[in-house]
Amino acid sequence: MTDMNENNTDVQVELTVGEMLRNARTTGRRKREIPTISKQLCIREEFLQALEDGNYSVIPEPVYILGFARNYAMELGLNPDEIVNKLKHEMGLSNECQIHSEKEDKNDAAAAACESNAHHNAGASVREVFAAAWSYVRTHWKWFAAGVATLILLIVLVVVLASGAADEDAPADTSVVDNPVVAVSTEPAYNVAVRERFGTDNRAKANVILQANRDANETGAWVEVKDARGRTELSRVLLPGDVYYVPAGGKYTATFGNAGGIDVWVNGKLAPKVGANHARKSGIVLSPEKLMATAE
Known part of the structure; x- marks a missing residue:
């Protein structure tokens, strides 16, 4: 016992x-x-x-x-x-x-x-x-x-003076008509309205753009981007609509905490998904050739 x-x-x-x-x-x-x-x-x-x-x-x-x-x-x-x-x-x-x-x-x-x-x-x-x-x-x-009223009066005055000066300077007859210049947007037709932009220094030349889609949910999707030397360019949670412009001309790789929650745009076109929802994917080569290879 x-x-x-x-x-x-x-x-x-x-x-x-x-x-x-x-x-x-x-x-x-x-x-x-x-x-x-x-x-x-x-x-x-x-x-x-x-x-x-x-x-x-x-x-x-x-x-x-x-x-x-x-x-x-x-x-x-x-x-x-x-x-x-x-x-x-x-x-x-x-x-x-x-x-x-x-x-x-x-x-x-x-x-x-x-x-x-x-x-x-x-x-x-x-x-x-x-x-x-x-x-x-x-x-x-x-x-x-009072300030708003004064501002409105100033705007009206400037418009009237500017239109009068334009009428005086306009030639009586013009034989050459310039074709209108249509601005071309370099931004893709995102599936989600843009919420916030990151990496805007790369915006003018970026040919690869990452955006968190609706599958990222309110908790967001974690994204990490590194250069060829292993230095971190981006490490943050992207909420639905957030956009990141990947620097152009270098060798960059990414890790997605939720691969299905990130849309990858290449030269304005949506690339194939790199992984399923809620699946972590690492070693993603962010080059147009690699990203679009599976679409061919």
Whole structure:
């Protein structure tokens, strides 16, 4: 009977990753709150709560789940490798099918989280500016009304003077009629209205353009572009409608976190998809020949 009691005492229940994270945060001398850690790690509070609850469906991609868990474990003083390996086991991810190397998990997920929070904070700042401006206009509406009236009068005066001068300078008869010049747009006919543009320095010469489509969803699609030397040209989450102009004339490769969420345009034409929805694709050569090869 004594031996059975001793055996029961030695049996320990193995904790899940979420329980290990929650215990590390709430026990010991240094108890911490999720909002505080969220600001320090630049990771949304709901994502940290989802890790503790084991509700991984809240976080959009496995690469983000592993990256967030690694950063959270390091912040709480846990072994990040142990947490990531245990989490992969819980999620049924084998070593051969892992989506990122451990180093990429950490960097990419942190970048995605900061990017997402940056969009949220920027929206709040814009709303505050508009609210302050509207309050000022309501308080000083008479000044604004007078200014608008004066501006309208000036515009009318300039138009009248300019039309009068044009009539005086126009020849009585012209025998040569110039053909109108039609401006040709170098932009493709995007499937999604453009939201924001990146890499605009390359816009005039770019023959390869990346755009996040509707399959990127509200969480966006992570895109990384590197040159031939391995230097990063772009590493960010593109939301639906966002456009990136790839520099022309160089050898660039890309990695898509959600291959089906990115449209690739080559010389104004839509190239074939490089991968399926929610599938990570790396080593994509961003040259017109390679991208359009499968279409021939």
